[in-house]
Amino acid sequence: MFIGHFALGLAAKRATPRLSLALLFAAAQLADLLWPLLVAIGLEQVRIDPGNTAVTPLDFVSYPYSHSLALLILWAGLFAWVFAPSHSRRAFAVLALLVVSHWVLDYVTHRPDMPLYPGGPKLGLGLWNSRAATVAVEVPMYLAGLWFYFSATRPRDGVGRWAFGLLAATLLIIYAGNLMGPPPPSVSALWQVAIGGSILILFWSWWADRHRDVR
Numbered sequence: 001m002f003i004g005h006f007a008l009g010l011a012a013k014r015a016t017p018r019l020s021l022a023l024l025f026a027a028a029q030l031a032d033l034l035w036p037l038l039v040a041i042g043l044e045q046v047r048i049d050p051g052n053t054a055v056t057p058l059d060f061v062s063y064p065y066s067h068s069l070a071l072l073i074l075w076a077g078l079f080a081w082v083f084a085p086s087h088s089r090r091a092f093a094v095l096a097l098l099v100v101s102h103w104v105l106d107y108v109t110h111r112p113d114m115p116l117y118p119g120g121p122k123l124g125l126g127l128w129n130s131r132a133a134t135v136a137v138e139v140p141m142y143l144a145g146l147w148f149y150f151s152a153t154r155p156r157d158g159v160g161r162w163a164f165g166l167l168a169a170t171l172l173i174i175y176a177g178n179l180m181g182p183p184p185p186s187v188s189a190l191w192q193v194a195i196g197g198s199i200l201i202l203f204w205s206w207w208a209d210r211h212r213d214v215r
Contacts, residue, residue: 001105003175005137007145008101014152016094017127017214021149022206023083027098028073031106033198034066036191046190050183051183053128057183058190060110064118071118076100105184109134131179139149142172154214160211 002152009028013021022139026033038044044066049059065071077098084092107114110124146168155161184190 001109001138002170002178003142004105004109005102006171007138007141008098010142010145011148012094012098014148015065016074016088016091016213017152018085018096019091020206021209022122023095024098024203024204025205027083029198030073030079030099031066031102033093034075035192036065036198037061038063038114039187039191039193046118046187048183048187048190053132054131055109055128055179060113064115067103067106068115068117069100070116070120072103074102087121108111108137135179138175142175152215153209154215156211156213158212160208163204163208164212167201167208168206171201 005028006025009024010019012024012028013019016024039046044063045061046063047059048057050057052059060067076096079107080092080100084095103114107123108125109127111126111128112122112124114124118201127137153155154188155164163171191210
C-alpha cells in the first residue's frame with residue numbers, strides 16, 4: 001500500500017492537530033523509511049520481478065527488521081517515546097498506532113510475505129493481485145484522509161493552500177506512476193529513489209503544514 005499509509009497520517013491530524021503532518025507521515029511510513037536503508041546495507045533483500053503481483057514488480061524476499069509485526073511494535077514504542085510530547089498520552093498513542101498500522105495495511109495488500117516476527121510465518125491477503133480492487137480501496141481511503149485533514153486545518157496563506165494542494169496531487173501522481181510505470185532498472189536505483197523521495201515528501205509536508213492553522 002502507498003497512499004493508504006499517507007491517508008492515515010492525514011486523518012491523524014484531526015486527532016492530534018498540534019503534531020506536524022511530517023511527523024504523522026513519518027510514523028505511518030516508518031517501515032518504508034527503514035526499508036531502503038536496510039536494503040542498501042544488505043540487511044534486507046528485494047528482487048525486481050515483473051508480474052509478481054498485478055500492482056508491484058517487486059518480490060520482497062526478506063524484510064524482517066522493517067516490516068515484521070513484532071519489530072514494528074518495538075519501533076512504534078521507540079518512535080512515540082522519542083517524538084510524542086511528554087505530556088500527551090494521545091500523541092504517544094496516535095504515533096505508536098500509526099507505526100503499527102503499516103503492517104496491518106500491508107497485510108491486506110501484500111501476498112503472504114509479511115512476517116509476524118523475524119524468521120516467523122509470513123501472512124498477506126493479496127489485494128495487490130487485483131489492480132482494480134487496490135485502487136478501489138486506496139483512493140477512497142486517501143480522499144477520506146484529505147477530508148479529515150481539511151476539517152482539522154485551514155490555510156494561513158498561499159503557501160498553506162497551494163503547497164499542500166500540490167503535495168496532495170503529487171502523491172496521487174506518484175501512486176499512478178507506481179501502478180502504470182515500468183519496473184525500476186535496478187535494486188540500487190530503487191532504494192536511492194525511495195530514500196530521496198521520502199526526504200522530499202517529509203520536508204514538503206512539514207513546510208506546507210507549517211503554513212496551515214488548526215481550526
